[in-house]
Amino acid sequence: MRKQVYSLLVDNNPGVLSRIAGLFSRRGYSIDSITAGMTADPRFTRITVVASGDERILSQIEKQVRKLEDVIEIKLLKDGESVYRELIMVKLRANAAQRGEIISVADIFRAKIVDVEEESLMIELTGNQSKLEAFLNLLKDYEILELARTGITGLSRGSKDVTYID
CATH class of the missing domain: 3.30.70.1150 (ACT-like. Chain A, domain 2)
Structure with a gap:
């Protein structure tokens, strides 16, 4: 089991954080921590999600989050590079x-x-x-x-x- 940090750039729309958290709960994935805040451009929000799991689960999380309508970009933040x-x-x-x-x-x-x-x-x-x-x-x-x-x-x-x- 390892931790993965995901950095999401999303449209700043009502309910976007709820939809992302809902994806995790519907699939039975655990969120270790989640933070969100508006970026320098008020049209967008940066959400940082930390999740734990094996390689298959972490890969699945990335694929499922990427499919969400409001998600513009997802980056996997790695130690030493972040x-x-x-x-x-x-x-x-x-x-x-x-x-x-x-x-x-x-x-x-x-x-x-x-x-x-x-x-x-x-x-x-x-x-x-x-x-x-x-x-x-x-x-x-x-x-x-x-x-x-x-x-x-x-x-x-x-x-x-x-x-x-x-």
Whole structure:
């Protein structure tokens, strides 16, 4: 079983994300993560889907997604040829004594403190999955009150595979 990252360029139409997610559920495929956002051109949305399976399942996913009406392009993002990022926000219980220690850990990872309250601290961190896991591992001695992750988003490196649409 391996993971595959698919980068989809789709028409920015109502329900497009639902149709893509529905394809996965109808076929019994699992989505590890899915992110979506409008591109620089508001007519299009970039959707990044991470799925797991054997070679046959992953190939089938690509073929089925490619058939969808709103899908303009599908790229298989590969390690070394692509850049992946994920965002996490973590809220920790932090009294005055713990705050300095937590901020030191955040500084090492170039994380941002985005909210401070009397008894809590909220941190934002962007990076690849191994960086985020290492960060969370260092916070295991503190009480995590809430954690939110965006899932992976990514693009292929360079400009040779860029799709230009008029």
